[in-house]
Amino acid sequence: MKKLTIGVALAAVSVGAAMAQDFPLTVENCGHEITFDAPPASVVSIGQATSEALYLLGLGDKVAGTAVWFTDVLPEFSEVNSKVERLADNTPSFEAVVNKRPGLVASQYEWYVGPKGSVGTREQFHDLSVPTYIWPADCVGKDNSVGVDGTRQELISTEVIYRGLIELSQIFGVPERGEAAVADLKAREVAAIDRAKALGLEDTSALFWFSSSKMDADPYVAGEKGAPGFIMTQLGIDNVVDSNEEWPTVGWETIAKANPTYIVLADLQRRKFPADAIEVKQEFLATDPVASHMDAVKAGRVIVLDAHAMDATIRTISGLELLADAMEQQAATQ
Numbered sequence: 001m002k003k004l005t006i007g008v009a010l011a012a013v014s015v016g017a018a019m020a021q022d023f024p025l026t027v028e029n030c031g032h033e034i035t036f037d038a039p040p041a042s043v044v045s046i047g048q049a050t051s052e053a054l055y056l057l058g059l060g061d062k063v064a065g066t067a068v069w070f071t072d073v074l075p076e077f078s079e080v081n082s083k084v085e086r087l088a089d090n091t092p093s094f095e096a097v098v099n100k101r102p103g104l105v106a107s108q109y110e111w112y113v114g115p116k117g118s119v120g121t122r123e124q125f126h127d128l129s130v131p132t133y134i135w136p137a138d139c140v141g142k143d144n145s146v147g148v149d150g151t152r153q154e155l156i157s158t159e160v161i162y163r164g165l166i167e168l169s170q171i172f173g174v175p176e177r178g179e180a181a182v183a184d185l186k187a188r189e190v191a192a193i194d195r196a197k198a199l200g201l202e203d204t205s206a207l208f209w210f211s212s213s214k215m216d217a218d219p220y221v222a223g224e225k226g227a228p229g230f231i232m233t234q235l236g237i238d239n240v241v242d243s244n245e246e247w248p249t250v251g252w253e254t255i256a257k258a259n260p261t262y263i264v265l266a267d268l269q270r271r272k273f274p275a276d277a278i279e280v281k282q283e284f285l286a287t288d289p290v291a292s293h294m295d296a297v298k299a300g301r302v303i304v305l306d307a308h309a310m311d312a313t314i315r316t317i318s319g320l321e322l323l324a325d326a327m328e329q330q331a332a333t334q
Contacts, residue, residue: 021173030139039173040103047108049313064100067092094120137312149246152225192320196235205238207260212275218249227312252290266307
């Protein structure tokens, strides 16, 4: 366990916040033990998940910069987000991040800030006395050294999402906000699962298609143990993809043989790959000689889902709700 102790000027901490959380605070995070003497005065968020988590906790005024966005910000956070500098739509440079002089760097993925961090390693930031925090969902029960996007060793659960909210709220001295946010999300999670269970789904399967690097290449689809796998498990749906990789590539011939009941398409606003656009995915399904003959396509059982709900974020709960909605609508037509 690597340890880092960070001192933050107490002048930046309000009396109320200081009383809300005892300091120093030590957090164990993805193989690193970090001690905060006081709440950070500011944070740079590398990843939409950590940005929206900070906004949910009412910490938008602490965010000095953001980067890595897959979709538009949630409507309820649009005003606060408009006041935050976007350092990059995708991967920011190390210099762009440290030039904001952040009191904390919070990253959604270890591949941005980790052993081979595309932005920088944790050691590089720590050498400058800048602590780093990785969203727990990207390392708990996961090996990021295997596969392009890492390999899940166990089925993810919303507990790692809730852990991220609780820890961030503690780091910033507002633990009561974390508890309130988690209580609300847990209630919504239970309600969505109960709705799906009431349908008594049997012999129902699905494929989650995130994107494709090229339209003639195998698509990136959801493995068994990531956020989509969790959603499917909770709703009683089988995943036709048998892989522990986070986002393996699988050929359309193999997918067609599996013949999923539903195909779930990720709706992204980024344009890194051709298939990021939802219209491109839909056109492919309608015209490809293999995909167009799948039962789900012919019967119109194709669902569009917020791409960020397909990752372990606060939007995973809305993913559960949207899939429960789709299942109810399908059951009503049968």
